[in-house]
Amino acid sequence: MLAPVYDIPSLADLRARQPKQQPRYEDAAELERALAALSSRPPLVFAGEVDDLRDGLARVARGEGFLLQGGDCAETFAGVTAANLKNKLRVLLAMSLVLTYAAQVPVLKVGRIAGQYAKPRSKDTETRVIDGQEVTLPSFRGDAVNGFEFTAEARRNDPQRLLDVYNASSATLNLTRAFVSGGFADLRTVNTWNSDFVRNANGAGERYQALVEEIEAALAFMVACGIDDEQMHTVDFYSSHEALLLDYEHALTRIDSRSQLPYGTSGHFLWIGERTRELDGAHVELLRHVQNPLGIKLGPTATAEDAIGLADRLDPDGTPGRITFITRMGAGRIRDVLPDVVEGVRATGREVVWVTDPMHGNTYTSSTGYKTRSFADVVDEVNGWFDVHDRLGTWPGGIHVELTGEDVTECVGGTHDLAEADLAHRYETACDPRLNRNQSLELAFMVAERLRTGLQGRNNPVQQFFAREL
Structure with a gap:
C-alpha cells in the first residue's frame, strides 16, 4: 500500500493531470482572482465535525447504524430559501x-446540500433548434458554472459563480444549523413536521401518521418516567456533495490548526463520481490527501479490482469510516455485478460502508420527452442491493437518494401512481428527476421493512450496540 500523505497538491499539478468534467473559462486572470478571494474565506465546515462524521460512518461500517443521504440532484441559487x-x-x-x-436502527443523517451546485455532463455543448436554426451553446453544468437559460450570456462559464457557491453554501449551512438545533428537529414536535403532507396524502402519509402516534405515545411515557434526554431535542446533520470542481475544492482545502492535517472544508462528506474516479486522476489525487470521509460512486462497469485499487489509493491505512462505496448499477444489473465487488473488497479485510444509489442507474427519457425515473425501478434496485447483502452476510449500510420536499412530478409511479402524462404538471428539477416527498417516504418504509427483515435471525450488531450503550 501507499504511504499516507498529508500535504496538499498544487493546483498546477492537478491541472496537469487533465481532469475530466472541468469547465473552460475564457479569462484565466478572472478565474485566478476568484480563486484568490475564495481561498481567503473562512471554512464552511470544521475539522471536528468532519471527524465526528467519520466516527459515525465507522459505526455504520461495523453494522451499528444506517446512513441516510439525500437532497437535490443539483442545488440552485434560487433555491436557497428557508422554506x-x-x-x-x-x-x-x-x-x-x-x-x-x-x-x-440508529440513522446517520447527511444531506446533499450546501455544495451540490455542479453536475457532470455527457457533452460539453448543447444544440437546439431555435426559429429554424441550430444553435449550439455550452452545456448547463449547474449554477456553480453557468446559467440554465439557453442564451449565450447565461451559458457563459463564469468564475464569479464559485464565490456565489460559497455564499449560498454558507447561508444553507447556517439555516440548517439553526433548524436542527433550534427546536425544529425536536422529537416532541414530530407531528408538525409533515402535518400538511399527512392531511393531503394517502398510502405512505397514512402509515407515517400511524407511526407518529406510536412515537408520541412512547415519548409521553418516557417523559412521565422522568426521561428527557437532550438527544430528543436536536439531531446531528451533515453536508455532502460531489467534489467535482477541482478549482473550488482546492481553494477550500485547509490545514487544521489542531492536527496540522489537511481537510476539505467545503463539506463534511465528499464523493468522487463515476466519471471522475480514475486511479491516477486529479480528483483522486486531491482527495487522497484530505481527512474527510470519502464516497466513491461505482457504476455497472465497476469491478472488485477497481474498488480495491481506489480504496488502497485513498485510504492506505484502512482508517475506519474513511471509505463509502455508493453503488449505482441499475435495477437490471445490481444482482449480477454487485456480489463480485462486495466479495472482493471483503476479502481484503476492509470495513467499508456499502450504500445504494438507486437513482442514477435507472434514468430514461419518457414518451413525453422528459428525463424521468420509475419508482418501481428504484425499489427494484434497492431490493436487489438488499438481496445481495443478505445473501453474502454483509451489512447494507445506507441509501443515497435524489429527493425534494416538494410535490413535484418528476419520477413516475409510487403511491399516487404518477404517469408519464403527469410529468409536465410540476417538473422543476435543474438536472435529474427527484423523488417527491410522498415517494421518498414510501421508499423509507420499504427500506425499514427490508432492514427489519434482514436483521431477524442474524447475529444482530445493532442490538449488541444498544445492549452496550444501555
Whole structure:
C-alpha cells in the first residue's frame, strides 16, 4: 500500500493531470482572482465535525447504524430559501424517523446540500433548434458554472459563480444549523413536521401518521418516567456533495490548526463520481490527501479490482469510516455485478460502508420527452442491493437518494401512481428527476421493512450496540 500523505497538491499539478468534467473559462486572470478571494474565506465546515462524521460512518461500517443521504440532484441559487430548506429537512427527518423507529436502527443523517451546485455532463455543448436554426451553446453544468437559460450570456462559464457557491453554501449551512438545533428537529414536535403532507396524502402519509402516534405515545411515557434526554431535542446533520470542481475544492482545502492535517472544508462528506474516479486522476489525487470521509460512486462497469485499487489509493491505512462505496448499477444489473465487488473488497479485510444509489442507474427519457425515473425501478434496485447483502452476510449500510420536499412530478409511479402524462404538471428539477416527498417516504418504509427483515435471525450488531450503550 501507499504511504499516507498529508500535504496538499498544487493546483498546477492537478491541472496537469487533465481532469475530466472541468469547465473552460475564457479569462484565466478572472478565474485566478476568484480563486484568490475564495481561498481567503473562512471554512464552511470544521475539522471536528468532519471527524465526528467519520466516527459515525465507522459505526455504520461495523453494522451499528444506517446512513441516510439525500437532497437535490443539483442545488440552485434560487433555491436557497428557508422554506425550501425546511421542506427538504422535513422529508429527511421523516425518513430518518421511519428508519429509526420501524427498523430500530440508529440513522446517520447527511444531506446533499450546501455544495451540490455542479453536475457532470455527457457533452460539453448543447444544440437546439431555435426559429429554424441550430444553435449550439455550452452545456448547463449547474449554477456553480453557468446559467440554465439557453442564451449565450447565461451559458457563459463564469468564475464569479464559485464565490456565489460559497455564499449560498454558507447561508444553507447556517439555516440548517439553526433548524436542527433550534427546536425544529425536536422529537416532541414530530407531528408538525409533515402535518400538511399527512392531511393531503394517502398510502405512505397514512402509515407515517400511524407511526407518529406510536412515537408520541412512547415519548409521553418516557417523559412521565422522568426521561428527557437532550438527544430528543436536536439531531446531528451533515453536508455532502460531489467534489467535482477541482478549482473550488482546492481553494477550500485547509490545514487544521489542531492536527496540522489537511481537510476539505467545503463539506463534511465528499464523493468522487463515476466519471471522475480514475486511479491516477486529479480528483483522486486531491482527495487522497484530505481527512474527510470519502464516497466513491461505482457504476455497472465497476469491478472488485477497481474498488480495491481506489480504496488502497485513498485510504492506505484502512482508517475506519474513511471509505463509502455508493453503488449505482441499475435495477437490471445490481444482482449480477454487485456480489463480485462486495466479495472482493471483503476479502481484503476492509470495513467499508456499502450504500445504494438507486437513482442514477435507472434514468430514461419518457414518451413525453422528459428525463424521468420509475419508482418501481428504484425499489427494484434497492431490493436487489438488499438481496445481495443478505445473501453474502454483509451489512447494507445506507441509501443515497435524489429527493425534494416538494410535490413535484418528476419520477413516475409510487403511491399516487404518477404517469408519464403527469410529468409536465410540476417538473422543476435543474438536472435529474427527484423523488417527491410522498415517494421518498414510501421508499423509507420499504427500506425499514427490508432492514427489519434482514436483521431477524442474524447475529444482530445493532442490538449488541444498544445492549452496550444501555
